Amino acid sequence: MxxxxxxxxxxxxxxxxxxxxxxxxxxxxxxxxxxxxxxxxxxxxxxxxxxxxxxxxxxxxxxxxxxxxxxxxxxxxxxxxxxxxxxxxxxxxxxxxxxxxxxxxxxxxxxxxxxxxxxRSLIVEAAADSPGEAFCEKRNFRQALALNHLILRLDHLDEATVSQVAEAEHPGYRLTGWTGTVPDDLAAAFATAKNAMNDMPVGDLDYGTENWDADRVRAMAQVIADRGDTLLTLAAVHDGGAMAGYTEILLPRGTAPRAQQYDTAVVPAHRGRGLGLWLKTAMVRRLRAQHPGVVEIETDNAEDNVHMLAVNHRLGFRSYRRTREFQLDVSAV
Structure with missing residues (x-):
C-alpha cells in the first residue's frame, strides 16, 4: 500500500x-x-x-x-x-x-x-500507551525517559498556600522579572543559571549538554519572539549578584488559555531554601495579574524528578497524562 x-x-x-x-x-x-x-x-x-x-x-x-x-x-x-x-x-x-x-x-x-x-542518536516523544509508542517499539527505538505531564488550573488554586509561599521571607534574595530578552545587566548571570539545567534528570537519553552564555540567552529569546510567542521570566537574585534560580513561562501566540512551563532551575549552591516553589508561585501571581486570559499551565517532569514533582504538587499541579521519550541508535540501523 x-x-x-x-x-x-x-x-x-x-x-x-x-x-x-x-x-x-x-x-x-x-x-x-x-x-x-x-x-x-x-x-x-x-x-x-x-x-x-x-x-x-x-x-x-x-x-x-x-x-x-x-x-x-x-x-x-x-x-x-x-x-x-x-x-x-x-x-x-x-x-x-x-x-x-x-x-x-x-x-x-x-x-x-x-x-x-x-x-548517532534520534529521539522522539510519544504518548504512553498510544499508537506512537507501539510504532517506536516495533522499530527498535528504546524507551529512555518517562515523563509526567501536569496541569495547574489557576482558578483551582489553594489561596492560603499561594499567600503563604509568596509572602515567605527569603533573606539575601530578591525577585526580578522580565518579558522577552533578559536585561543586559542580568544576561551573564542568567546564562550561568541556565547551565544549572544540565543536571536535570534525563533518564537514559543521549541528550548531551547545553552551554549557555549571554549571547545565547538573547538569541533564544529572539527565536521565541520571531515565531510570535511571549516568554516570561522570573529570577531569584542573591545579594552578591549571582542568579540563584529562575522560572520561565511561554505564552503561545494569540490568546491561548494554556501557558507552557519552560525551565525552572535552582543553582546547586542555592538549593534547599525553597526558591523553586517561591519562584513558581510568584509567576502564578504575575500571570493572574498581567495575563487574565491564561487559565491553566502545563508542565512536564521526568517521573524520577521527585523534587520538582513535589514542588509542583505543593502548588496544585495535578497529573493528567504521561509520555515516553524514545531513542534510536542510528548507527545500528
Whole structure:
C-alpha cells in the first residue's frame, strides 16, 4: 500500500504546505491526545518557517494517491557543541491513513538524513500507551525517559498556600522579572543559571549538554519572539549578584488559555531554601495579574524528578497524562 504514498521534502515552505501540515497534525493529535490543545495554523506556519536556536530543521510531507496530505515528519538537527550528535523527530500520520506504510516511509527518510548528517542518536516523544509508542517499539527505538505531564488550573488554586509561599521571607534574595530578552545587566548571570539545567534528570537519553552564555540567552529569546510567542521570566537574585534560580513561562501566540512551563532551575549552591516553589508561585501571581486570559499551565517532569514533582504538587499541579521519550541508535540501523 505504501506504493501509493508520495514523499516530498519541503524547503521553501508555502502557505499551502503549512496548511497541509496543520491538517495532519490536528487529525493526529485529536485522535491520540484528546483534550490536548492543538497548535493553530499560525503556530504551525511559524514553527516550520522561523529559525530555531543552534539547530536546523528538515521536513517531509506525505501525500496519498489523490494528493491529499496523509503524514508529516520534522527533523531537528542540533548544531551546538555537546549536542551535534543528536536529532529530534516529530512524526504524524492521519488516523485514517495509518497501517499503510506511511510512517515507515517517513522514518526511512529521517534515518537516511540522520546518517548523512552524522547523527548517532534520534529521539522522539510519544504518548504512553498510544499508537506512537507501539510504532517506536516495533522499530527498535528504546524507551529512555518517562515523563509526567501536569496541569495547574489557576482558578483551582489553594489561596492560603499561594499567600503563604509568596509572602515567605527569603533573606539575601530578591525577585526580578522580565518579558522577552533578559536585561543586559542580568544576561551573564542568567546564562550561568541556565547551565544549572544540565543536571536535570534525563533518564537514559543521549541528550548531551547545553552551554549557555549571554549571547545565547538573547538569541533564544529572539527565536521565541520571531515565531510570535511571549516568554516570561522570573529570577531569584542573591545579594552578591549571582542568579540563584529562575522560572520561565511561554505564552503561545494569540490568546491561548494554556501557558507552557519552560525551565525552572535552582543553582546547586542555592538549593534547599525553597526558591523553586517561591519562584513558581510568584509567576502564578504575575500571570493572574498581567495575563487574565491564561487559565491553566502545563508542565512536564521526568517521573524520577521527585523534587520538582513535589514542588509542583505543593502548588496544585495535578497529573493528567504521561509520555515516553524514545531513542534510536542510528548507527545500528
Amino acid at each position: 505504501s506504493a501509493h504514498i508520495h514523499l516530498t521534502p519541503l524547503h521553501d515552505i508555502s502557505a499551502a504546505d503549512a496548511a497541509a501540515w496543520h491538517q495532519v497534525v490536528t487529525a493526529s493529535m485529536a485522535h491520540d491526545l484528546p483534550g490536548v490543545p492543538t497548535p493553530g495554523p499560525e503556530q504551525i506556519h511559524a514553527q516550520l518557517t522561523k529559525p530555531t536556536l543552534n539547530s536546523h530543521r528538515l521536513t517531509w510531507l506525505a501525500t496519498g494517491a489523490t494528493g491529499s496530505p496523509v503524514g508529516v515528519a520534522g527533523l531537528r538537527l542540533f548544531t551546538s557543541p555537546g549536542r551535534d550528535h543528536l536529532a529530534e523527530l516529530e512524526l504524524h500520520v492521519a488516523p485514517a491513513h495509518r497501517r499503510l506504510g506511511t510512517g515507515s516511509l517517513l522514518l526511512s527518510e529521517v534515518v537516511a538524513a540522520c546518517l548523512a548528517q552524522d547523527r
